[in-house]
Amino acid sequence: xxxxxxxxxxxxxxxxERILSVAQRIKKWRSNNYALVVVTSAMSGETxxxxxxxxxxxxxxxxxxxxxxxxxxxxxxxxxGLLAVALNEIGVPSVSFTGWQVxxxxxxxxxxxxxxxxxxxxxxxxxxxxxxxxxxGFQGVNNCGSITTLGRGGSDTSAVALAAALNAQECLIxxxxxxxxxxxxxxxxxxxRLAKITFEEMLExxxxxxxxxxxxxxxxxxxxxxxxxxxxxLTNYDIPIxxxxxxxxxxxxxxxxxxxxxxxxxxxxxxxxxKITITGVPDTPGVAFRILGPIAKANIDVxxxxxxxxxxxxxxxxxxxxxxxxxxxxxxxxxxVKSEINALDISSDNQICKVSVVGIGMRSHVGVASQMxxxxxxxxxxxxxxxxxxxxxxxxxxxKYMELAxxxxxxxxxxxxx
Amino acid sequence: xxxxxxxxxxxxxxxxERILSVAQRIKKWRSNNYALVVVTSAMSGETxxxxxxxxxxxxxxxxxxxxxxxxxxxxxxxxxGLLAVALNEIGVPSVSFTGWQVxxxxxxxxxxxxxxxxxxxxxxxxxxxxxxxxxxGFQGVNNCGSITTLGRGGSDTSAVALAAALNAQECLIxxxxxxxxxxxxxxxxxxxRLAKITFEEMLExxxxxxxxxxxxxxxxxxxxxxxxxxxxxLTNYDIPIxxxxxxxxxxxxxxxxxxxxxxxxxxxxxxxxxKITITGVPDTPGVAFRILGPIAKANIDVxxxxxxxxxxxxxxxxxxxxxxxxxxxxxxxxxxVKSEINALDISSDNQICKVSVVGIGMRSHVGVASQMxxxxxxxxxxxxxxxxxxxxxxxxxxxKYMELAxxxxxxxxxxxxx
Numbered sequence: 001x002x003x004x005x006x007x008x009x010x011x012x013x014x015x016x017e018r019i020l021s022v023a024q025r026i027k028k029w030r031s032n033n034y035a036l037v038v039v040t041s042a043m044s045g046e047t048x049x050x051x052x053x054x055x056x057x058x059x060x061x062x063x064x065x066x067x068x069x070x071x072x073x074x075x076x077x078x079x080x081g082l083l084a085v086a087l088n089e090i091g092v093p094s095v096s097f098t099g100w101q102v103x104x105x106x107x108x109x110x111x112x113x114x115x116x117x118x119x120x121x122x123x124x125x126x127x128x129x130x131x132x133x134x135x136x137g138f139q140g141v142n143n144c145g146s147i148t149t150l151g152r153g154g155s156d157t158s159a160v161a162l163a164a165a166l167n168a169q170e171c172l173i174x175x176x177x178x179x180x181x182x183x184x185x186x187x188x189x190x191x192x193r194l195a196k197i198t199f200e201e202m203l204e205x206x207x208x209x210x211x212x213x214x215x216x217x218x219x220x221x222x223x224x225x226x227x228x229x230x231x232x233x234l235t236n237y238d239i240p241i242x243x244x245x246x247x248x249x250x251x252x253x254x255x256x257x258x259x260x261x262x263x264x265x266x267x268x269x270x271x272x273x274x275k276i277t278i279t280g281v282p283d284t285p286g287v288a289f290r291i292l293g294p295i296a297k298a299n300i301d302v303x304x305x306x307x308x309x310x311x312x313x314x315x316x317x318x319x320x321x322x323x324x325x326x327x328x329x330x331x332x333x334x335x336x337v338k339s340e341i342n343a344l345d346i347s348s349d350n351q352i353c354k355v356s357v358v359g360i361g362m363r364s365h366v367g368v369a370s371q372m373x374x375x376x377x378x379x380x381x382x383x384x385x386x387x388x389x390x391x392x393x394x395x396x397x398x399x400k401y402m403e404l405a406x407x408x409x410x411x412x413x414x415x416x417x418x
Numbered sequence: 419x420x421x422x423x424x425x426x427x428x429x430x431x432x433x434x435e436r437i438l439s440v441a442q443r444i445k446k447w448r449s450n451n452y453a454l455v456v457v458t459s460a461m462s463g464e465t466x467x468x469x470x471x472x473x474x475x476x477x478x479x480x481x482x483x484x485x486x487x488x489x490x491x492x493x494x495x496x497x498x499g500l501l502a503v504a505l506n507e508i509g510v511p512s513v514s515f516t517g518w519q520v521x522x523x524x525x526x527x528x529x530x531x532x533x534x535x536x537x538x539x540x541x542x543x544x545x546x547x548x549x550x551x552x553x554x555g556f557q558g559v560n561n562c563g564s565i566t567t568l569g570r571g572g573s574d575t576s577a578v579a580l581a582a583a584l585n586a587q588e589c590l591i592x593x594x595x596x597x598x599x600x601x602x603x604x605x606x607x608x609x610x611r612l613a614k615i616t617f618e619e620m621l622e623x624x625x626x627x628x629x630x631x632x633x634x635x636x637x638x639x640x641x642x643x644x645x646x647x648x649x650x651x652l653t654n655y656d657i658p659i660x661x662x663x664x665x666x667x668x669x670x671x672x673x674x675x676x677x678x679x680x681x682x683x684x685x686x687x688x689x690x691x692x693k694i695t696i697t698g699v700p701d702t703p704g705v706a707f708r709i710l711g712p713i714a715k716a717n718i719d720v721x722x723x724x725x726x727x728x729x730x731x732x733x734x735x736x737x738x739x740x741x742x743x744x745x746x747x748x749x750x751x752x753x754x755v756k757s758e759i760n761a762l763d764i765s766s767d768n769q770i771c772k773v774s775v776v777g778i779g780m781r782s783h784v785g786v787a788s789q790m791x792x793x794x795x796x797x798x799x800x801x802x803x804x805x806x807x808x809x810x811x812x813x814x815x816x817x818k819y820m821e822l823a824x825x826x827x828x829x830x831x832x833x834x835x836x
Contacts, residue, residue, distance in 0.1 A: 016474040053500055056434040058507040067506065070514050071499035074492035081489035082471055088485065089476040096488050100518070101563050122563075145519050145540075 002240075003035040003127065005171040007137065007159035010044035012174055012233035013079045022174075022233070023086035026132055030092055032239040035127050037166060039137045039159040040083055042075025050075060065110035069139070069149045073099070076136035076155070084134045095126050096134040099148075100141035104158065106148045113148035114216075115140060115157065118165035135162060153214030160217045164224035171221070171228045172248075173213060178232035179249035180205065180212060182415035183267040187406050190416035194265060196250045201265045204358040204392045213251075221251060254360055263361035263368060264413040267406050268392075271353040271399060273303060274326040275385065276333060277318040280344025281307075287341055291317055294336045300325045304354070304387045304396065314344075318385060320396065326350050352384065353402040356394040357409060369393050375412045381405055420658075421453040421545065423589040425555065425577035428462035430592055430651035431497045440592075440651070441504035444550055448510055450657040453545050455584060457555045457577040458501055460493025468493060483528035487557070487567045491517070494554035494573070502552045513544050514552040517566075518559035522576065524566045531566035532634075533558060533575065536583035553580060571632030578635045582642035589639070589646045590666075591631060596650035597667035598623065598630060600833035601685040605821050608834035612683060614668045619683045622776040622810045631669075639669060672778055681779035681786060682831040685824050686810075689771040689817060691721060692744040693802065694751060695736040698762025699725075705759055709735060712754040718743045722772070722805045722814065732762075736803060738814065744768050770802060771820040774812040775827060787811050793830045799823055 006026070013019050029036055050072045058064060080096040087094035099106075102122060106113035126133050137155025140148050150157050156173060163171035178193065180202065185191040197205070199222030206215050212230055221228040231237065231248035281287055288307060295302060304320045321329045330348050338346060362368040372393055376383060381404065385396035397405055410416065424444070431437050440456075447454055468490045476482060498514040505512035517524075520540060524531035544551050555573025558566050568575050574591060581589035596611065598620065603609040615623070617640030624633050630648055639646040649655065649666035699705055706725065713720060722738045739747045748766050756764060780786040790811055794801060799822065803814035815823055828834065 016471065019475065050496065053434065053496070054503060057437065057500060057504045060507065064503045064506045067499045067502040067512075067514055070502070070516070071496050074495045077492045077495075078468065078471070078489050081485045082475060084485040084488070085472060085482045086475045088482045089478065094485075096485055098488070 001033055001035045003037070003166060003168045004029070005037050005039060005159050005163040005166070005168045007039040007155060007171070007173045008041065008083075008233060009155065009173075009175050010041040010047070011176050013040055013042075013083060014044035016082075019079075019082055019086050022083060023090055023092065025233075025236075026087060027090055027092050029239060030132065034239070036132045037123060037127070037162055037168070038083065038132060038134045039155055039162060040076060040079045040134060041137050041155040043079050046075035046078070047072055062111075066146055069110045069147050073136070073139040073147045073149055076138050080134045080136045084132075087132055087134070092132055093130060094132040094134060096136070097122065098136045099139035099158070100145070102135060104135075104140035104161070106140035106142055106150070108142040108144070108146070108148065110146075110148055112151040113140060113142070115150070115161045115220075118161060120165050123162075123166065151214070151216070153217070156214040156217035157220055160220045160224075160226050160228055163226045163228070164220065169227070171226050173228060173230050174233035175212065175230060176233065177212060177230070178235055179230050180251075181266065183406055183410050184269070187269075187403050188267075188410045188416075191410065192415055192417050194249050196252050197265055198254050198360045199251055200254070200391055201358050201360050202251050204356065204389070205266055205268050218251065225253060227252060263365045264357050264359035264415065265361075266358050266415065267409050267413075268356045268358055269353060269402055269406055271402060272323050273320040273352060273354055273396075274323045274348060274350035275318060275320050275352050275396060276326070276329055276346065276348045277316060278333065278337070278341075278343045278346050279316045280314050280342075281317045282342055283313050283315045288317070290341050291333070291337050292319070294332050295319075295321070295329055298328060298332050300329050300332070304385055304394065306385050306387065320352070320354070320385070323350050349384075351399040352396050353399045354394050354396050355402065355405045355409065356392050357413065358392040360391050362393075363390055371412065372409060375408050376405060379404055379408050419451055419453045420587045421455070421584060422447070423455050423457060423577050423581040423584070423586045425457040425573060425589070425591045426459065426501075426651060427573070427591075427593050428459040428464070429594050431458055431460075431501065432462035434500075437497075437500050437504050438508075440501060441508055441510070443651075443654075444505060445508055445510050447657060448550065452657070454550045455541060455545070455580055455586070456501065456550060456552045457573055457580060458494060458497045458552060459555050459573040461497050464493035464496070465490055480529075484564050487528045487565050491554070491557040491565045491567055494556050498552045498554045502550075505550055505552070510550055511548060512550040512552060514554070515540065516554045517557035517576070518563070520553060522553075522558035522579070524558035524560055524568070526560040526562070526564070526566065528564075528566055530569040531558060531560070533568070533579045533638075536579060538583050541580075541584065569632070569634070571635070574632040574635035575638055578638045578642075578644050578646055581644045581646070582638065587645070589644050591646060591648050592651035593630065593648060594651065595630060595648070596653055597648050598669075598684070600683065601687070601824055601828050605687075605824050606685075606828045606834075609828065610833055610835050612667050614670050615683055616672050616778045617669055618672070618809055619776050619778050620669050622774065622807070623684055623686050636669065643671060645670060681783045682775050682777035682833065683779075684776050684833065685827050685831075686774045686776055687771060687820055687824055689820060690741050691738040691770060691772055691814075692741045692766060692768035693736060693738050693770050693814060694744070694747055694764065694766045695734060696751065696755070696759075696761045696764050697734045698732050698760075699735045700760055701731055701733045706735070708759050709751070709755050710737070712750050713737075713739075713747055716746060716750050718747050718750070722803055722812065724803050724805065738770070738772070738803070741768050767802075769817045770814050771817045772812050772814050773820065773823045773827065774810050775831065776810040778809050780811075781808055789830065790827060793826050794823060797822055797826050
């Protein structure tokens with residue numbers, strides 16, 4: 001019997017009707033002789049409701065995180081129990097386990113814990129009893145027996161980690177989209193669902209704004225080589241699902257994807273960022289740290305960092321932060337950095353966006369960057385910052401050109417529907 | 419340092435404001451140098467909400483009780499976590515534990531589990547760290563690591579059991595009434611709050627309709643001699659509470675109560691019952707079983723059972739059931755019992771009520787029964803059934819006379835406010 005992990009998000013179990021419909025889907029898989037471990041999120045809205053109660057009591061959200069985990073982990077417990085009731089009710093023997101019952105052992109970093117190990121004994125016993133095992137996503141237990149949570153989207157990581165621990169054939173992530181697209185179809189209607197994408201590409205796509213999977217789950221899937229598939233919880237797929245080449249998006253290894261010869265897999269974008277530029281920065285050792293140290297101390301995340309080589313002993317230094325952090329970041333630079341490093345001036349821009357082309361194929365194909373810059377140039381779009389990695393090229397441009405840039409690049413790299 | 423257990427019901431933690439107010443009360447106790455273990459119910463309405471979700475999925479409430487316990491136990495987990503956050507927030511170091519974290523070990527009778535043992539180590543460690551320990555009421559864990567629940571009102575039992583295990587000085591049950599009364603003040607405005615009541619009396623009062631504590635918690639308190647006090651969560655008592663002789667009602671042992679010379683502690687009543695009488699029942703061995711066996715098989719609870727001794731070889735047999743079960747009970751007797759035992763006739767009456775006088779003192783005082791019957795006779799109230807135990811006398815009378823009977827008895831036994 002083949003074992004698969006299926007993960008259902010909050011929307012998929014957001015009401016009694018949806019829970020019953022997920023149960024019917026699982027029944028179909030069981031009757032096709034699959035063994036199943038099902039990971040569930042909390043019913044949609046529940047986690048926010050619980051966080052709302054907490055914020056009515058305390059604004060110190062980081063300080064009492066053990067207790068907050070105790071509270072918010074209850075949402076998945078409810079959903080898992082309800083799904084197990086629904087399965088039993090339609091004749092599919094089922095049992096639910098919380099993270100601590102499994103046990104999914106984590107470190108003690110409450111609210112953003114990391115999984116250390118998973119005991120598979122109880123799950124395998126119930127699988128061998130022909131039961132569907134429903135496991136709460138998003139949570140585990142530390143060495144002291146305290147409940148921990150894995151951060152927003154952590155149920156994806158629970159599912160992938162269970163797939164790795166149980167050596168499952170595949171980890172199926174049922175969500176409200178039917179796969180990973182070459183870009184956002186709301187911007188480019190011709191966007192194409194990718195049948196396959198590599199872990200590395202998925203990491204770049206996810207972190208760049210295609211918010212489908214928790215990034216950590218993709219890292220996990222890559223590290224433990226877990227075949228992970230993103231699917232729609234609303235579509236009725238045939239079983240076995242791998243027969244349909246068009247089912248969702250399979251996140252896989254580079255080797256598996258080589259037969260496809262696309263250089264670029266997708267165009268990602270992000271309009272949540274803002275840019276700060278410091279001009280006249282003395283080009284001396286340690287200056288980058290003297291700029292970004294205070295920013296980090298203020299708990300502000302930095303994304304892109306650009307420093308040009310200088311000729312005259314001074315240079316310009318730019319970096320991007322989340323748009324909501326711009327005021328605070330500017331204040332830090334003005335008060336704690338500017339006079340310290342003897343900079344000339346500080347400017348900021350929150351009317352920017354980041355557009356990236358992502359593809360494992362660009363490793364072996366020269367000219368992707370120049371093609372990208374040519375496309376933008378032809379559209380008259382000025383590039384403000386450039387940053388590259390092995391499998392992606394990101395540019396910062398004016399916010400207002402974002403849709404135009406995404407559409408032109410999508411077209412130029414041949415990603416449209418065939 | 420004296421250790422007390424405090425239990426707060428659903429209404430007491432029913433909103434953010436109430437949780438904050440409970441936290442302030444606990445802070446006051448801490449500053450009076452008490453060590454505290456606090457047992458909390460779910461926020462009012464939560465358990466019913468969760469049961470509502472379940473009943474949308476399944477009507478087989480008994481069949482999937484392991485999963486149902488998994489779901490409904492989450493309510494206390496949320497309340498306990500929130501209370502711990504509130505305590506920490508106002509500078510009272512606190513930690514919350516679920517039933518399994520403690521661990522409160524129970525048998526596997528899901529939805530009505532019984533506590534077998536309580537590990538005190540984790541709680542005592544945290545008490546010694548000067549922390550207030552908040553424990554979820556209503557729940558425990560069985561030997562397989564499954565969450566169990568203790569039945570409606572089970573948080574009372576959790577509190578008393580913890581008091582016994584931790585050898586606490588007292589178990590304080592904060593609820594929405596300020597103690598146990600000689601009878602319901604809505605019927606007799608002169609009803610008197612009892613400063614003390616014995617466990618045995620409380621058992622009779624509770625089972626007869628004074629619904630203040632889960633009966634099991636009183637049994638537990640009696641068995642393990644736990645000083646248990648019922649108090650209002652809305653009153654601001656002075657600390658230490660025992661100084662005020664008027665604080666709530668202390669449930670105690672017979673010896674402790676002897677100094678008070680009241681013969682009767684209270685008048686209980688119940689109008690949820692209905693009576694079935696079978697006439698012309700052959701007075702042969704086994705006939706009671708042949709009547710009540712089918713009733714038990716139909717899962718109908720029987721309260722009072724009366725059979726007179728007979729002279730002519732046939733007798734009348736009466737019993738009472740919950741009013742909602744009357745139709746079903748009558749049907750069972752008509753179809754499965756009547757011809758079987760060759761009875762003459764069956765009659766039923768749902769316009770009845772039960773009134774009881776309860777008092778540990780009646781053990782040593784003759785004449786309570788005759789005084790009771792005289793009072794009722796003086797009011798022209800006909801007695802339909804009589805049943806007695808060592809510390810209570812119950813009569814079944816016409817429903818319409820209930821208030822009159824309760825008032826007259828309350829007055830005759832001198833229970834009014836002084």
